[in-house]
Amino acid sequence: MRQVREGNSAFGLTEQRLMFVAVAAVMGAALIIPLCWVFETSFAGPGGGSLEYWVSVFSKKRLLRVVGHSFTVSSIVAVVSTAIAFLCAYFIWACRFPRIISQLFRLVLLTAFFLPSITYGFAVIYSFGRQGLITSLLGKLPFSIYGFNGLLIAGTVYCTPFAFMLLQNAFLYVNRNYQTVSAMLGDNLLRTFWMTAFRPVAGAVCSAFLLTFFLNFTDFGIPSSIAGRYEVVPVMLYSYMMGAIPDFGRGAVVAMLMLAPSVIAVVLLRYASRLNFVSGSASASSDMPVNPLLRICGLAFLMAVCLMIFSVLAVVFVVPFVENYPYKMNFSLVTLKRLLSDESIASSFRNSVWVASLTVICGCALCYFAALLSKRSVLPRWAGVLMDFFAMLTNTVPGMVLGVGFMFCFGGTFLMNSFAILVLCNIIHFFTTPYLMCSDALSRMNRGYEITSALMGDSYFQALRRVIVPNSFLTLCSVASYLFINAMVTISAVVFLCGAHTQVMTTRIREMQYYERFDAVFVLSFLIFVTNVAVKIAFDLLPAYIPALRRSLRRRREAAAARAQ
Amino acid sequence: MLELLRVSKQFRHSKAPVLRDVSFTIGDGEILSVLGPSGCGKTTLLNLILGVLEPSSGSILLNGDDITAVSMRKRGISVVFQDFALFPNLSAYQNIVYGLHNHPDASGKTEVDELIELLDLKPHLQKRISELSGGQKQRVAIARTLVLKPRLLLMDEPLSALDGMIKESIKALIRKIAQKYRLTTIIVTHDPEEALSLSDHIMILHDSKVAQFGTPREILESPADEFVERFICRQLYIKRDNIMKLFEGVSAREVA
Structure with missing residues (x-):
């Protein structure tokens, strides 16, 4: 990191500033503001700022x-x-x-x-x-x-x-x-x-x-x-x-x-x-x-x-x-067929897959850029520290608290009950692990890639597209698999945010409980399981079928074997 | 005195034996270096002597007693690993006296103090393992084994994690210990220079067999076969030639 800063202090500075503004804006709007809102609401009281809610909650047995x-x-x-x-x-x-x-x-x-x-x-x-x-x-x-x-x-x-x-x-x-x-x-x-x-x-x-x-x-x-x-x-x-x-x-x-x-x-x-x-x-x-x-x-x-x-x-x-x-x-396949033909179940399945896929695309980008700013940037050190702070904070906030914050923050706006809010909430909720995975991969990568690309005439984004990102494909596959699976199984993060048309499978399971349709509960669970297994296998096998990834995989195995010796 | 008589080892699922008919004898206070390329069976030999593994055939005798079937705990043999295997939750001193909890009669306080003095560990006794340098860790590991007064000391690549001057000082220390305590020491290494400068005897393993057993001089002067010649002598000649070229280059530059 020092090498990149000292050796080529100007390369990518503008681009990284833009990336920093974008990442900080997303994290600020979707993490800091909702949390502040929860804090503020707890002290609001009917007549302005007071401890009334706290006293009321704490005074009850x-x-x-x-x-x-x-x-x-x-x-x-x-x-x-x-x-x-x-x-x-x-x-x-x-x-x-x-x-x-x-x-x-x-x-x-x-x-x-x-x-x-x-x-x-x-x-x-x-x-x-x-x-x-x-x-x-x-x-x-x-x-x-x-x-x-x-x-x-x-x-x-x-x-x-x-x-x-x-x-x-x-x-x-x-x-x-x-x-x-x-x-x-x-x-x-x-x-x-x-x-x-x-x-x-x-x-x-x-x-x-x-x-x-x-x-x-x-x-x-x-x-x-x-x-x-x-x-x-x-x-x-x-x-x-x-x-x-x-x-x-x-x-x-x-x-x-x-x-x-x-x-x-x-x-x-x-x-x-x-x-x-x-x-x-x-x-x-x-x-x-x-x-x-x-x-x-x-x-x-x-x-x-x-x-x-x-x-x-x-x-x-x-x-x-x-x-x-x-x-x-x-x-018998009667139960399975009957429930799969039920539009409410089929639509929640489509919604879940849609939300999980968007979470993968947007989440990979956000986590990767944040890690890039932390581990391979020419920005001042505090920019990286801020990214680490976001990761630590998201790790600390339970899904339900985040959901409550989103409810306060985005309630009444066009975002409420939309797919966008579910995707955003999922990304923030599961930010820490993918961020750490990307950080680890980027900090292990050769420090001279950016400088070499710059000497070859690449712009910063070209260097990212042609060198840095392809060398992180394996990690991005793992991150994608992690985000997809977690987006499919989470309920705490989205239970307050789903609308009638954006029900995902986990919230539908909860709804089925009220109707005592337990067969539907297990069919939905089974569908989540099968989808997750398929996605996991797909992302695990992907490196074996793409030559560039296959090479990366081989390099990683060789490095692991060398370390073990 | 340690004696190995036609010791062989074949693992259950492997096709070929890892060691075949290994025999040698070394006397009290002598240092033997076991040398060979990776996978030639050096570590297996160490594990057989230590008692971690049992030989498929052959016998191991220590001071005339057959210890082939004696368990590791009762053999009285100690080992210093390449990574030292010191317990990082204990201080250097606690590591040194660790074995005395189980064998309180092995060494008295004076003997422990003497050992600490010999290994120059006094200033480091209260330090945590993470605060010690490579050479200091090595000395703590040696002290930990010597406290129990082993009948035989095994060392697995003892110098590979050390550099330059520290390596030389540890070499001198190993020689001093072997002489002072008349402690038979077996060192596993892959570095010919290390083996030649440290040992009384060298055993070269190749293809699971003993390629040559002899003093450093015998091995240098009359290598038993082409492998020994290539493995030991050529490595040294290449080093020597490179150094000479370096000197010549320096002289040429000075003349110019």
Whole structure:
């Protein structure tokens, strides 16, 4: 970055200033102003600026109860899912199973990423409820599935894959030589486990806990389907904003409250990463023999987790293909055909795909330009710092709070209930990860590309089009896949913003709940799943079929192999 | 004294053995360098001696005892890895005395202090691992293994992560330790210069077999085959020629 600045300070300056103005304007209008609006509304009061809404919300016992519920269920879900995810990642790392087993396990867990959280609640109801799949196998459960128990089961199944991915990645960087050293220095099994497996990823364990806590605390999908009378913060916010008598002032106060744990979680995440044992590259393989008993335990545990996830989600893949679940369980395409010919479902499917596609196009551009300004710009350093700040802020703001901000900010304008507002909200909501992915790719790229292009007579935009962007295609494919899938599964970000003609599949699922059309809920979930899998496969295969991408892929693999050596 | 008798190793899923009929003997306090190109079986040999792997055939004898079937924990052999594998959550001192928690009788306080003095680690004891230089990390890793008074010390590419002067000082240190403690030391390396300048014996591995075993002088003066000649001597000659050319260039410029 310094080289580009010092060596060629004028190249692309005007273009980058324009890009900066555009990105800052979008982020200002779609992130800063809506958040300010939420803040301002919470202090508005009927007669101007006051603390009335805050006092009113805080003086009610309801708030304490609801926040208590959210903290209790989120903490327990975070502990349970982090523990399960840690053990899964540990067993895969320590047992050194054949590649096919760890790949199969990842595949089962990946299923969870392709479904919206709202589906989990319904899946739990349909698996553990009175006529549920699991109830019919195991008998009636000794507890009610609605409320705390349901939230715990659905939350755990929903959050475990996220924690697992984080921990498995952390284990890739654990030095396997620690095991040899620990054995050589006479450690017993427990101390070996502590020093060579748990302690090196302690930071990632904390991160996984915070991530799953945050995910569960801010999620609206699961509680909207299964919470029953066990009210949690997102449901309270929804009832203030969209209840029979909307109360935006108190809703804004709850939105501000929802922001607090997220801010704390993001701050703590920065500290948590310091607890890890830092290793520059992926750990080399080890010749240390694996205890056969550990292998058996590991395999049994992984199978149990797969079974847990699959038994809850199986209903999504069963209902569309039986005649009338759970009464007529014979294979039939009648349900699927009937629901696919339903215009309301077909239109929400079209809307979802349309919104997700636009999110990909506009989101890739915004995230890429922001990363470009941060990592390869000739602008003053504060411009990059500002982009990093936007990324940190979007990471902190829960989807529902952003939705409330959009509602306040764009309510009554032509944008409300339009596709544009859904796309904008999705892009801002999912900005952080694609931004970081682009930043990483751009900072690794050769520093001399712009200068070389300039010497060859290219303008800045020509250099971008001919050199910089083609060399980032692989990352852009990953970003596109990420944005599409998340835009398809999100409900928190768009639940306040959809209109009658812009209903997407996740909000339609919620609507179907009121009509008790549970077959439609699962067909919609199934459609989301199939679309996401198809898109993921398409973006994964794309590099193999485009020569330029194939070369990039080969270079990246070679670099990874060199790093591993 | 360490003795390997016709040791072979073949992994279950590989077609060819990684090591074939490796035999050699080294005495107390001697340094042996195991040299060879990548994939020739150097690390496998280290793992066999350490006890991480069991040989498919052959025996390993340490001071006359057959340790082939003895577990790694009971062999009394220590290893220093290329990446040092120091625990970064502990200070340098805590790393050094780590093994004493499990073997409190291995070394007394005076012995530990003496070792710290020998390795010149006193000013760095309270530092975190991330605050140490490459050479300091290497010395902490060596101290950690010596505290347990191993019967044999194995070092996997001990100098590859170090540069220039530090490399030379660590070489001198390894020699000093081997002599002072009469500690038999086996070093795995791919650098002929390192092996020649550090060892009492050199073993060159090629195609899973011992290509030559001898003193540095024997290997330089009478390489056993073309591979040894190419691998050791030519590398050194090329280096020598390049340096000579450099000198000639400098002289020519000076004359001009």
